[in-house]
Amino acid sequence: MSDITPTELHQRQQAHENLTIIDxxxxxEHEEGRIxxxxxxxxNTLPDKLDDLAELKDQEIIVHCKGGGRSxxxxxxxxxxxxxxxxxxxGGYQAYLAAGI
Structure with missing residues (x-):
């Protein structure tokens, strides 16, 4: 699956789609500002959360970090x-903010 742009994400949020977004x-960092x-x-805790996410294996999951590397x-x-x-x-959270969203 291809990556998602901040604009596409914002449009889908505005359409009130039920999205799974993981920061x-x-x-x-999340507490300072979030989507x-x-x-x-x-x-670093993702391996411990796999069981919690198992029901999402075939559903869309959008991951993000500050700039795109960790995600x-x-x-x-x-x-x-x-x-x-x-x-x-x-571009991560920085690109999301830079897009004026």
Missing amino acids: VRETW ADAQNIPL ASAKAYLTQQGFTNVRNLV
Whole structure:
């Protein structure tokens, strides 16, 4: 699955789609600012949360971090674990903010 742009994500949020958004930044980063409805699962805790996410294996999951690096790692990891529809937010939270959203 291809990655998602901040504009596409925002449009889908505005359409009130039921999205699964995972913020893989550290908790303190998430607390400083977040994308609406994103759940915080820091990258280093992702392996411990696989059971909690198991029901989402075939559903779209959007992952993001500050700039896209950690979420690219999260996407690769989840894909290796059998998740079939993981998308990375291009440019991360910084790009989302820069887009004026």
